[in-house]
Amino acid sequence: MNVKNVIPYASTMLLIVGMMTLLCGCWDNKDINHRALPIVMGIEKSEDDYQVYLLIPMKDQDKNSALVVSDKGTTINEVIDKMNKNLEMQIDLLHLKIIIFDRSIAEKGLNDSLSSFMRAGDVSPKTIVTITEHKLRPLFERMNAASLNNGISLYDYFEKNAGWSPHLAQTRIWHVFRSMQSETKDVPVPLISAGKATALESSGSAVLRKGIMVGKISSDETLMFNAFAGMGSQGKIEVMNQASVLIVSDTLSHSTSLVENTPVLNSKLTLKVTIIETKGSPTATLIQQELEELWTARYIRMFRKVQSNRADILGLGQLFRNKIPMDRLKYWRDDYYPRLKFNFRIHAIIQNEGLLKMKE
Amino acid sequence: MDKSMQVIVVYLLTHIGLIFFMYPTDIIECLETGHWSAILLGFAIHVALLAVYLKGLQFGAPNNVIDIYKRFGRWFAIVFLFPVALYFAVVIVITIRAYSEIVTLVFLDNTPLWAIMALLLAVSSLVAVYGVETIFRTGILVALLFSPALLLVFSLSFQNADWRYMLPLIDQRAASFSYVFREPFLLSFFAFTGGFLFLGFIPPRIPYKPRKVLLASAALLPMFMLSVYVPLLTFGQSAASLLQFPFITAVDTVNVSWLMFDRITLFFLLSLVGFVMIYISLVMWKTALMIRSVVTIMSPIVTILLLTASVFLACLYIPNWHAVERILWWNTLLRLYVMLVIPFVTLVLGFRLHRKGAAH
Numbered sequence: 001m002n003v004k005n006v007i008p009y010a011s012t013m014l015l016i017v018g019m020m021t022l023l024c025g026c027w028d029n030k031d032i033n034h035r036a037l038p039i040v041m042g043i044e045k046s047e048d049d050y051q052v053y054l055l056i057p058m059k060d061q062d063k064n065s066a067l068v069v070s071d072k073g074t075t076i077n078e079v080i081d082k083m084n085k086n087l088e089m090q091i092d093l094l095h096l097k098i099i100i101f102d103r104s105i106a107e108k109g110l111n112d113s114l115s116s117f118m119r120a121g122d123v124s125p126k127t128i129v130t131i132t133e134h135k136l137r138p139l140f141e142r143m144n145a146a147s148l149n150n151g152i153s154l155y156d157y158f159e160k161n162a163g164w165s166p167h168l169a170q171t172r173i174w175h176v177f178r179s180m181q182s183e184t185k186d187v188p189v190p191l192i193s194a195g196k197a198t199a200l201e202s203s204g205s206a207v208l209r210k211g212i213m214v215g216k217i218s219s220d221e222t223l224m225f226n227a228f229a230g231m232g233s234q235g236k237i238e239v240m241n242q243a244s245v246l247i248v249s250d251t252l253s254h255s256t257s258l259v260e261n262t263p264v265l266n267s268k269l270t271l272k273v274t275i276i277e278t279k280g281s282p283t284a285t286l287i288q289q290e291l292e293e294l295w296t297a298r299y300i301r302m303f304r305k306v307q308s309n310r311a312d313i314l315g316l317g318q319l320f321r322n323k324i325p326m327d328r329l330k331y332w333r334d335d336y337y338p339r340l341k342f343n344f345r346i347h348a349i350i351q352n353e354g355l356l357k358m359k360e
Numbered sequence: 361m362d363k364s365m366q367v368i369v370v371y372l373l374t375h376i377g378l379i380f381f382m383y384p385t386d387i388i389e390c391l392e393t394g395h396w397s398a399i400l401l402g403f404a405i406h407v408a409l410l411a412v413y414l415k416g417l418q419f420g421a422p423n424n425v426i427d428i429y430k431r432f433g434r435w436f437a438i439v440f441l442f443p444v445a446l447y448f449a450v451v452i453v454i455t456i457r458a459y460s461e462i463v464t465l466v467f468l469d470n471t472p473l474w475a476i477m478a479l480l481l482a483v484s485s486l487v488a489v490y491g492v493e494t495i496f497r498t499g500i501l502v503a504l505l506f507s508p509a510l511l512l513v514f515s516l517s518f519q520n521a522d523w524r525y526m527l528p529l530i531d532q533r534a535a536s537f538s539y540v541f542r543e544p545f546l547l548s549f550f551a552f553t554g555g556f557l558f559l560g561f562i563p564p565r566i567p568y569k570p571r572k573v574l575l576a577s578a579a580l581l582p583m584f585m586l587s588v589y590v591p592l593l594t595f596g597q598s599a600a601s602l603l604q605f606p607f608i609t610a611v612d613t614v615n616v617s618w619l620m621f622d623r624i625t626l627f628f629l630l631s632l633v634g635f636v637m638i639y640i641s642l643v644m645w646k647t648a649l650m651i652r653s654v655v656t657i658m659s660p661i662v663t664i665l666l667l668t669a670s671v672f673l674a675c676l677y678i679p680n681w682h683a684v685e686r687i688l689w690w691n692t693l694l695r696l697y698v699m700l701v702i703p704f705v706t707l708v709l710g711f712r713l714h715r716k717g718a719a720h
Contacts, residue, residue, distance in 0.1 A: 172615075322528045
């Protein structure tokens with residue numbers, strides 16, 4: 001190589017080496033062992049301050065454990081900063097899976113906290129939102145004690161591909177954020193408490209209206225909500241004293257109309273069920289009739305309840321988007337929804353009767 | 361050898377790189393419902409201008425657009441093309457600054473802006489130094505590498521869609537096109553005009569069929585639709601209009617349990633940053649070509665290095681996101697000039713050259 005070629009060659013090499021410092025993309029990088037990755041966050045109001053709890057999984061040399069950290073402050077971010085200062089690791093909320101709000105916060109509204117999560121982007125919008133009616137400290141201690149596999153199992157409680165059941169609402173931050181802005185759609189949020197044998201127990205769902213808790217529905221009513229949203233399969237229903245059935249599939253059809261400015265909704269829910277348990281010897285037709293009557297009545301009762309709260313968790317206003325002009329639809333929750341005539345019908349199909357024959 | 365394939369791939373991916381960030385924000389802001397009307401209008405204008413421009417180039421062949429203008433006098437070319445060069449320079453500044461801000465907002469929140477800008481600029485100018493063939497070949501490579509990830513993200517992005525948000529299909533504002541001269545709609549042309557002028561700069565040694573490019577532009581329409589309708593159907597107009605980057609946040613809500621990665625947004629963003637690098641290098645190469653046609657003594661490397669240095673300095677002087685948005689808006693005048701005047705003037709000049717050629 002002659003001298004003439006050396007200079008461009010050397011400068012190219014220098015450039016490549018220089019690039020390596022830039023291109024590696026590691027800037028102020030903190031290794032995984034210097035990060036604390038909480039999976040559950042609890043937020044409670046005590047007097048004027050926020051009390052924040054974090055459940056952080058820890059990996060000691062050979063045993064898995066979890067750590068509960070809590071602190072107080074005027075904003076959630078201030079509390080996290082305080083914890084960061086006291087903890088020997090950097091708290092990284094990106095992998096947070098569950099947020100638990102105290103009921104008193106939920107009744108004042110989750111808007112500010114959830115909007116700031118959406119804005120900062122440090123908490124994933126997919127994080128599951130829950131509300132508890134009890135004190136947070138015993139709940140976190142229970143979760144810490146009962147959770148296997150350093151707390152990851154808590155996450156499975158809400159995951160569709162793991163421990164979720166259709167008796168539980170599945171509501172994420174972005175669902176609540178959407179409903180806060182939406183004119184026609186509200187959300188239920190699961191109510192949880194410390195379980196006796198298990199880490200968590202659910203006692204139904206809180207009804208949120210524009211991000212503010214206004215009421216409660218039971219676990220069975222949550223199943224109805226999920227069936228309405230097309231997520232009811234594998235849900236079990238007790239039919240009076242005669243049988244219990246398992247939902248295999250649910251399909252919903254609607255027709256909407258506006259009669260003299262009163263919205264009318266006719267809905268038909270087709271449930272395909274299988275019989276899993278009988279008491280005595282009822283006929284399949286009897287079970288089918290009982291199921292239809294029972295669930296129709298329960299649905300109407302649940303609907304009346306949320307209607308009186310003026311919270312449209314079933315998203316019925318969505319069905320009127322092309323019937324009511326957009327500028328009127330803004331008043332859906334206060335003007336139209338309380339007057340909505342909801343004609344609901346259930347059509348049950350018993351797909352099979354299990355492995356035992358049943359008399360007609 | 362027909363190299364239409366390379367031209368088409370670069371045409372498509374430079375546009376895809378631009379569509380998914382600011383474009384949905386503008387379109388969602390400009391209408392309450394019936395967004396398809398704004399998308400279709402913008403797209404129709406794009407295709408019409410593309411057709412006019414390509415026809416003009418075809419008449420003027422084998423000259424590139426600079427030569428066509430130069431045939432009518434040096435000063436004529438300088439007067440007409442100086443705004444174009446200025447537009448390109450501003451576009452490079454905006455794109456670098458905006459995309460580094462996006463990268464900081466979405467995932468590299470610890471990395472200083474200048475490092476990301478330096479990285480984006482370094483890679484783009486390196487590609488630009490090697491000329492248009494390298495840009496095209498890199499384009500093919502980048503497209504091959506990233507399109508599987510993009511297709512995955514596109515097909516998963518409808519996971520949370522509520523199709524009822526599509527309704528009502530049209531309202532008075534959308535039907536009367538009253539949004540056309542409003543700021544958001546004019547800004548949305550950023551995604552349309554950035555790319556297609558490069559077709560006029562391609563040297564005759566890379567032959568391509570204009571008709572094929574025109575046909576390929578149809579592939580962009582689904583992209584425009586997707587970028588606006590995915591966030592709209594996920595969040596609804598009222599919530600989506602609050603988001604800075606609606607498509608990114610909509611992709612953030614996608615929950616895939618079988619994928620081992622928690623956020624598919626990262627794949628999406630990295631692919632698009634790859635596309636944008638190709639776009640920046642293309643614009644840089646065009647600008648350098650224009651500068652060198654006036655200042656003929658400069659070598660390509662020196663021109664591009666000078667351009668890179670001045671762009672980097674300009675980027676450092678932009679203090680915040682608001683300023684980026686302001687510059688984007690000021691640039692609208694140049695953008696309208698580039699997208700409306702240049703194609704038609706090219707057609708006229710090309711036609712006159714063609715007639716002169718035929719007369720000889």
